[in-house]
Amino acid sequence: MTPAIDAEGLTKRYGDVTAVEDLSLTVAPGEIHALLGLNGAGKTTTIRMLLGMVRPTAGRVALLGTRVRPGTRAIWARVGYLVETPAAYPELTVTENLLVAARLRGLTGPGPVSDVIARLDLGTYAHVRARTLSLGNAQRLGLAKALIHRPALLVLDEPANGLDPAGVAEIRTLLSELAHDGVAVLLSSHILTEVARTADRISVLADGRLVWAGDTGDLVAQARPRLSVGARDLGAASTALRAAGHPAEPGHGTCLVLTGDHAIGHPDEIATLLVAAGCPPTRLAVEQDDLETCFLRLVGTR
Structure with a gap:
């Protein structure tokens, strides 16, 4: 194709x-x-x-x-x-602007203009001069000309x-x-x-x-959730988690990050595991970046 x-x-x-x-x-x-x-x-x-x-x-x-x-x-x-x-002839109405656009495209008859007015919901403004349109409706007119x-x-x-x-x-x-x-x-x-x-x-x-x-x-x-775990001894906590099949990565500040589905879905089990290992958690929270954070990370902006 x-x-x-x-x-x-x-x-x-x-x-x-x-x-x-x-x-x-x-x-x-x-x-x-x-x-x-x-x-x-x-x-x-x-x-x-x-x-x-x-x-x-x-x-x-x-x-x-x-x-x-x-x-x-x-x-x-x-x-x-x-x-x-979007550009338009300011003294012409929406319909007149579209008729000019249609003629420039070699289109004939009223069909293309009436169709695109209906499609962009411009019927209320069909006889309104372009210079009086709001920014949003001027944008609609520009889209209508493009379509x-x-x-x-x-x-x-x-x-x-x-x-x-x-x-x-x-x-x-x-x-x-x-x-x-x-x-x-x-x-x-x-x-x-x-x-x-x-x-x-x-x-x-x-x-x-x-x-x-x-x-x-x-x-x-990339905006998937994660479990943030804090502990007084992050090294011991990381070792205990890894031994139990929950590899942890360093997070921001004094915390570890778990991304496994089981850990995220059962933070109580993670807490019990750490308490049994002698390094009880000081913080346990499921967090999630929003899409904007992911985007800003991609473009290198905090």
Whole structure:
């Protein structure tokens, strides 16, 4: 199956500043793939290179089987995108903006416009001028313009920007429906919890480099619980635990960490074991990192 996005060795330098370095990325049809990173990590620069808006210093990009080069035109009829701030003609209404977008895409008739207005729940604002829209509804209009021609590949930079919780949930549902229909979706975000609910795969960027890539479930698994054990004699406690089949690792401060399922599920047995070994626990707590902590650990930020 031909990847919707196939990028290899992407690098972008601005003088002495390297915005993105040696980044490779593959997105399959029907996959929701998230670029995750802090502000300034290189997400938007990567998206601009993928879309031919910025010429890479090094590397190559192919979208839907077609190499992206200067002068490449035919491929854009199958690609929808929303990069950074959504643009609109401020004095035109939502409907008029979409009619212009449809005409630029070579679409005819009222069907595409009415369909996308319904899909993005813009009916209430159909005759409202774009300049009066809230940030969230302006974002909806930008998404509608990206979707009006039913693209095979959708590239979105912070698609939930400005949306309220209900709007975020609607966009999540919309993206899942598009992926179910075979549309490949690449989105950027710095909100890990939302990405974890939406994306099939995640690529984490830090300082322009790819620091982690894999299935969303693999990243979520890094937030699994652990049993934190404190004792006056950590050496003796570690020896007793290891002898009983519970290998312990040093934790933060004066404690040991157990990650075995049995230990986590039965901390009372761990306490009894340590008391019998002559090193009663001074602390016993089941802890769990949240997803943001895992993310910040990956990008090297406390």
